[in-house]
Every structure is written in structure tokens, then in C-alpha cells.
Amino acid sequence: MTHDEATVAASDIARLAHVGRAAVSNWRRRYDDFPQPVGGTASSPLFRLVEVEAWLARHGKAFRVTPEERLWQRLRATVDDLRLGDAVAFIGALLLYVRREPERGRALATAEDRELGENLTRAIAGSVPELAGPRPDGVDAATVRRVVEIAAAEGHLAAFEFLCERYVDAYSRRLLVTPQDVADLMIELTGIKGGSLLDPGCGLGTLLVTAAGAAHATEVFGQEIAGAPARIAAARLLLRGCRARIAIGDSLREDAFPGLRADAVVCNPPFSERTWGYEELAGDARWEYGLPPRGESELAWVQHCLAHVKPGGYVVIMMPAVAAGRRSGRRIRGNLLRAGALRAVITVTEGAGASKQAPDLWVLRRPVAGERPAFQVLMIDAARDLSIAAPAWAAFRRDPDGSPDLPPGCRAVRVIDLLDDEVDVGPARHLSETVTVGGDYAAIRDRLSGAVTALAEAVPHLAVSAARREVATTTVGELVRTGAVTIRQAPLRMETGAGDRPVLTAADVRAGRGPSGRGTREAESVIVTPGDVVVPAAVGETAAVVVDEDDMPPDGQEVLLGPQLYLFRVDPERIDPYFLAGFLRVAGSTGVARASSASTRIDPRRAPVPRVPLDDQRRYGAAFRELATVESALRETYALGESLVRLGFTGVANGSLHHP
Template structure:
């Protein structure tokens, strides 16, 4: 294994499972921290071998996984501008391993020079299209190829390449602008793409096509490296794929292809989309897109590629729903019945936009379709379940009456939209609450929260009482308390076992995480005290009640002998002393052995523990009342203005 692999501060933080600020702090505090061996003054690079040695020396060593080591070696092959080509060839090689493992075993027995000379032809024999430059042209050496093969055999070719792609996206996040996976999955479900022929004419690195579950995937992207990367990803996942590079608007690679569905997240605000040369293009069935409305060109391009009755789900900037220059095209889309729904998501759902983007759901009209009379609008934010529920209710409605829509959604008559502006912004037509019934429920919740708001009573002392102190470390050595810690990470986010997370602890709610049974899990017992490893402003240690659950990451567990230490007393003491326990690196972390508490008899501990319990219960009640009051005010104001509530 080569020892000249270089890593940056972000890589070191990931390997050591700390924040980047901690790495910067190490560089300042420790004179023996390795010196940079490359990079720049603002972004230095370090020798991975030296970093591993330093971590071991300072008892911070985390074993570098083979996949991580392979990734760092791939990054070291060349500069970041050529990294995409290196990743593409890695994917092509993994596809070769997946399709013809026996051939690789034969090649692997050869010398490095013989293997390297025969490998390009072997890969080309099973990979449908050339992956670009050859390994020796990219600087990939035989030892790295063998290392990739070892990891691919251990993790599986597809899983290995998924992990490498994820790291590649991290490096080039600002340039690649990949659609967030949950948003891509939502788009695929709305377009009902599973098992169908699906097109993405601005596919990037293939996020939407992978999420689609398509039986046959067509893609095009102006970036040739991204297009080849998409092709390899799809093929590794067993999808029949045809991916081309080129500008879809100017040089459509699939001019005569009609597909079952189209999903697309096109570039926003592209002034150079081809307005001058495409003025008379037959795709502009709903009107010539204005020069500054490239998104409306993409909408019509997508509609031109879907069969009659097929669906298009496309990401749009929020302003595209109301810009004055695009009102003619929007109006024609409504009149033709092509635009069926507009969904507003939360800010950040589209990496190309800092605002809240929209999803437009379109359907290419079929001959004989009755004229559409309305359109669905959803003001969803982060609540994707609302989007799917509203779309299902809207599309499955009968002629007996209007659909039963979830909150934050509304059916709007097209005739009401065809005014001078043709403004289609969901937030202007539908609030996050649209019916009066939720107001009644929230009002009752507010009354219940107020009834539980019991202000604790404490007696002031005329003179401050000086109490002898002990520490949890001393209590631990005496066998009064034992300390456990949740794992750094949980391998699975789904499963049958409930997991108590940091957010659950802070908000005083039931466990929301899930995991599968595996070695090393820590389970709670009733009466245990749980506190966060990294305390925050509103952190509270809590006493566990109910059946056992898995202790989540970044949580500490204190198991007490109840005859010698009251758990509520300990929880209250941790609330006061735990947050200032110790500073490790660049962040405050609880060192449980250093947390101090007064040394009191068990009877007096229980008195204090009951007082702490009432204080924590009061805090929870105040927090719940604050939340429900905010909801009550918002729903009340919005309901009075949108006509769903009336003054009594």
C-alpha cells in the first residue's frame, strides 16, 4: 500500500469522527501535528500515513476503512478537475468486475504490467461504451486497481461505486448541484416512474434516474463526465440505460423518443439557453419561452418527450410561477390542461436556488380529454407526505364531489387563475392550514397544556447552604453509578428496535429512531439517567421510563444504585454541572467523571430529586405550551383571512 496519499482537514475530521474546527484546533495546540505536504495555505494537504500515526499517538485513532483509503488514493491520482474522469473509469472497472468476475480473477494473476496492458480491452468487452481515458492515461496505477477490486469484492461493485460517488459529490457539491435524494424520490413517486421508460434531459450524475426505479432510463447532460458517470451508475444497478452528452435544448439526443414519464431538475436562470436559434422550434407548443425564462423552455421540452397521458415532474424556481414575462406560456399550459399541480417545497430543496422551489406536475393531454377545470396547489415545505396525499386524493377523485385534501393543499379553479398576471404561487392561494377543524383541535391542546402548567414551589433560605461535593468519577469507583455511551453511528436507520435520539431527549418525546439488532448496542432500563454527550443551551438530562430502547449516538447513560443515589437527583445535578464539565478540542463535551454534585443522604437526595423532577416537568409543559400557542396563533390569523374561520 502506498504511503503518499494526501488528505485535507475535512478528510481528517471524517476519519477521526470530529468537526473540522477540532482539526484546526489540533494544529494550533499540538506542536507535533503533521506539517502540510501539499495544497495551499488556505487548504493544506497532509500525509495520510503521518495523520494515522499522530492519531494513534494521541489515542484518537480510528481505523481507516479500505473504501476510505481507496477514495483518498483516487483523489491523489490527479487534480480535482480530472477527478470525475478517474471516478468514471473506476465505475467502468467495477462494472467489469460485476459482469465478468472470472475474467478479472485471471487478469489478477498476471504481473502488474501485463494486467495493465490487457485491462482496457477486457473492460471494453463488457462495458457498452468507452469510459473515456484509459487508466495509464489517468495515472491510475496497478496497485490502486487491485485495491479497488478488493473493496468491490468485499462491499459489492454497486455499493462501492455508490460510496465513491457520494464522496465525489461532497468534493464538488457546488458544481454538481445534485438533487437531494428525498426530493428525487418524491419526484419519482409523483411521476409514477417505477418499472417504466423514463427520461431526464438534464440528468447531472443520475440522481433522479436512479430514484425513478425505471426499467429503461434515458438521460442527457451537457457535461460529458456527468453523463458517463450516470450511465455507469445505472448499469451497475441493473438498469437498461442510454445516456448521452450534449445540450438537450440545442442538440436533443432523443428527438423522436416518447417515454412514459419525465423527471427533470434543469439549470435555473440560464440566459444562454438558445433563444435566438430556437425561436421557431416546434417544441414551443404553448408559446415561445421568453429570453429570461429558460425554465419554460425546459417544461415544453419535457412535455414534447412524454407520450399522451404521460407525466412530467420538473423542479422550477419559485419565481417562475409569477414572473410577468412568462404569463402567456403559463396561461396556455393551464388552458390546455397540461399543468396539473404546483407544489412549493422548503428552501434548499433545489441546490441551484437559495429560495423555496416549486415542483410542477404536468400531463401531456390525450385526444378526447375533457377540458381541465382546476389545478392542485400544495404549500408543502418539508412535509412530503402532504404532497403525496394531496396528489393521490386529487387524481383519484370522483364526480360525486370535491376531493378530501390534506391540510396545506387546495384545488383552485383555472378560471380564477387566468387573470392579467396568471400568478400560480401556491403560498398566495393556500396556507399551511386550510380547514377550520384543526383550529378546534389545537385550541383543546392549548387548554390541556395550560392545565398541566404547575409552577414549582421552592423555599428561599436566609443563608446560603454550603454542601460537601463529590464527583461522578468517585461514585463510579464506589459502584454507585455506572456509565455507558451510545455508539458513534448506527449502521441501520430502519429496523424493529426503537432508538432514543438527542432530539428526542431534548424535546421530551418518544424514541423516533429505528435500528436493527447488532453487537455493541446499549439498551436503557427504567430508572436510568440519559444526558447528551455534547450539551446545548436547552439540554436536560432525563430519567428513563418505559420499556428498554437503544441508546442513540452522542448520548450518555448513567445507571444508578437507587438505594444510594436518586436518579432524579442525579438528573438535576447533571443539568447544572454537566454543561460546564470540560472542553475537548473545539467543542464542549460532557466528561461524566468530572461532573460534580453535592454529597447528601439518600433521603435528602429524594427530596431534591422530586424538586428537580417538578422543574423539568414545568420546563416540558412550558415548551409544549409555547409550541401549541404558536400553532394556535398562526392558524387563527390565517383562517380568519382565508375564509375558513369566523369570529365568535
């Protein structure tokens, strides 16, 4: 395939031009010379890349098509959709081969087409047996050379992760990929700190990569029924230098690790599979808590996971919300509760599992012989705020049979209260029982009234400019070089669940609150001080805060900077912190400071800022600060409004409130 034949979808054009999909649709309507579709469907047309590039350049639209992007579009155009996963997996094997055999890898760039066609697959299989697989049609010699060139320029792992990101974006409806924030939570809930971890339904390896990347696990095992995702997962792990073993096959029918007892197990299995093997597995030894009903494949996965964890080890598994109360599964749920195996049920965000409804995480612990079964089970509704789950679980683990100090949306429920006719372990049912009405409704109504008034008063009166003023710009990188700004970043491997020091986390920055994490000060720790500007490291974030004295602990404790955050310390005689925070926020939300087009992280040194005197900076900063105040007031008003509506419905329904 030539460069002229590469095609792009509207979403690709939006990404290349750093605009939204709506902007591309608008261009197609407004401009008669916009390229015509050359393929795809009416709802998802494809355009020739070279024509799109020419149009963008002709109309002065900023864009950049990186070599990695050209490679991806080449694959999309030459490989059949059903084999695209195999193509990505083969490229993963190729990249690992090039890294393991650097001399031979460099020789590929000048090898003849025939040699690449006949010998390459055999050479890869010999050097990388873990990823052995056929080379799909469409991955020709030119594609191999391009992969080698990109790996040399960008790095083997970065090149492959770019392709994986594009593959997930293109096939999000077909692939079950655990959202990163949920994956982080699942690994944290296991409490694993080194040792082995298993994911028996690993897909593309998100959970395993999360565990290995944060050094939670030193050895990981995974199994996946489909060959292409399994090889992609293996490539992602092996390119990171992880000790990993990924098997292909049906975990329930063809368990690849029958003797394995891992330190922890995580899983996001397929939901509602009626053909999971009910007939042939009826007498399987794994069903310690009861034979899973034909329509309850999830309970088979729960027991498969428990069979693979050491006594005292934890299992965190994604479950559909209906599994908490389906009548057919009540016997197994009851047995899990009586044995003390089910320790927590946490409702998480919609779309995290195999259904569009908000699923639950079941946290289970394999009982230790002779120990007393657990007395209580933790219920958490984290659908709106995932950050409450980990601290609540940590508090519950410290006091599992007492009265742990839990945040709103959490409750420790006695096992005996769950063992009724239904054995319903859904958080929604048990948390709704804790709602008090009456005086609470009146108090929140008064608070909401005051918050609405404060919100109206907080809105700044920004005047409309008669004409947009052109201002010379510089970059944060230039400010760093001149000494006006210092950039710091916390260590990537940092435990934020326990310790003696408060930690400002990425979730805290997004929520506009003070530090909620705990950690231990190390030699590389970054200490947060009032006046520091803190922003998340991911593209698309709309958060940037200036640390205020009120955000600091009243006892004067040092606050540590958490992972996935950048800290900027300014010279106040040269840079206004609110001025800097405002422009960093704009750069993060628009993606203009993206580290590269292949990255989901920002490089703050690229963020543009106006080159203006300190007095002008303070005028910018005052406007940004007032807007941040509005944002905080909106957040409070929204939370109070939600509480008021919930209490109102509950109170009217149970008779504790009435309309006069």
C-alpha cells in the same frame, strides 16, 4: 503515489475520527504537535494522511481509515481536480467490467503494469461499451489493483457508491444533486409503478437510481450534457442491474431520444441559462404551449419533458420560484393551465434546485385527446414539512375537481382564478389568501401560552454527577443473540401511498407522530405493536421512539412498519424499551453504529448499551422518556409560535388586528 503522500482535508479528518469540523479546528489550536498543512489553501488546508493517523493514535483518538477511504484519498492526490469526475467514471467502468468478466477481473490483480496500461482501456471498452472513455492520468496500475481488491471485499456497487458519495461531498458546490428526500417525493408524485422513466438532465443519476431502486420503473433513460456525470450515472444504474440507457449531450439542442414517449418524466434542470438555444430552436415542434422566452430556459425544459411523456403520463420538474410569476412566461403558463397540463405546484426545501432559494416542483400531466381540461390546480407549501406533499397530492388526485380533504399548507385553486393578467402560479401568493386572522390569532395565542407553561414543567431535573461512572457495555447484537431483543425491518420495496392499512413511516418517527402512510399487508410485512422501539436506518438521525398505545389507530387496525426503519421488540422482563430507545438514538446521531465507514446507514447491532440491571435501565429510561416529552413540547411550541407570528403580521397588515 505512495501511502505517505496521500492527503486529507479537515472534513476528512472529522469523518475518520467521528467528530465535527469544530473539533478538528480545536485540535489544531490546542495541540502544537498537530500536523502542519502540506497543501490546499488557508481556508481549506490539506494534511498528510500518514501524519494525521500517527497524531490520532498518539493522542488516543479513535479512528479507522478503510481501504475505500485510502483509495479516495489516493485519487484526490494524484488526479487533477478537473479530471476527478472522469477518474470516478473510469473506476465505475472498471468495476462493471470486473463484474461482467470475473475471470479477467481477477487476473488484473496480478497483471503487469505495462499490460494494465496498454490493454485495460481497450478491454473495458469492448466489454462495457456504455461506459467507454479514456483512463485519466493518475489512475495507475496500483490504483486498478486496489479497486479490484476492494470490490472483492466490499462488493462492486458498495465500492462505487462510496466513491460517488465522496465525490459529491468534495464538489457539492459544483454539482447539482437532488436531495434524497426530494428525489423520493418527485418519483412518488409521478405515480409510476413499472414502465419507463426519463430524466433528460440526469446529472449523477439520483432520480433514476431512486426510481429503479424502489422498482417504480423497470426501464430508465437519461441524458446529461457532461461526459463524466453521464458515465457515473450509467455505472450506478448498471451496477444495480437496471435496464438503463444514458446518453451524453445537450438535451434541448441534441435530443438523444426524439421518439421516446416514457410513462413518466422527472427532471432537475439547470436554472436561468440564457444560452439554451433560443435562436436555433425557435421553430421546434416541442414548443406546443409557446416559444420559451430567451431568459426562460426552464419553460423550454418543461415542454421538452411534456413532449417525451405518454398522454396521461406525469412530468415532475424542479423550477425556480421566480418562474411561477415572471411576466415573460405568463403566456406559456396560461396555455399550460387552459390545456389542463399543469396540475400542482409544490414549494420544497431550500437548496433542492440550482438556486439557494426554495424552488418549486411543477407536476404536469400530458393531456389525453378529447378529455375535459382540469378545473383546479393544487398548491402546496412543503418548505418546512416535505411529508405533507405526497398525501395532499394523493387526496387531490382522488378528487381533482371537487373539495379534496387537504392538510394545512395546501389549497386547490380554480384555474379560472389563476388566468388573470399575471398568471402567477406560485403557492406563496395563493396560500396566503387562505389565512384567517382575528379569532384564530387569539386561539393560537392561548394555546401557545399553555404550551409554554407545559414545556417549562416538562424539563426534567437531571442532577449533575460528581464523577462519571464507568459502566460495562454490551451491544444490541449481543442482546439479540441472548433473545432479550428482536430486530425486524420492513421490506425495502414497499408502497406507502395507498392501501387499506396504516403505515408508520420514517417521517412519522422523525416528527414524533402516529402513522400517516397507507399500505397493503403482504407476507413480509412487519406489524407494529405498543412497546416496540422504532428508529430510522440512516446515520445522523436523532429520532428513536417507543410506540405508545395512543399512537395506534382507535379502530384497532394493524399498523405496518414502513421502509427505512428498524423495529426492536424487547423482552420487558429483561430490557426497558425507553432505555434501549435512548441509547439507539445516541448511536444513530453520533454514527458509532454506522454499518461501515462507506455507508450512510446504521447497523443497530453495533450500538453500545450499558450492561446494567433492569431497575437501573428503568432509571435511564425515565430520563430518556422525560427528555422525549420535552422534545415533543418544543415541537408543539415552535409550530404554534410560527403560526402566531404569521397570523400576527398578516392581521396587522390587513387591519384585522391592531395594537391597543
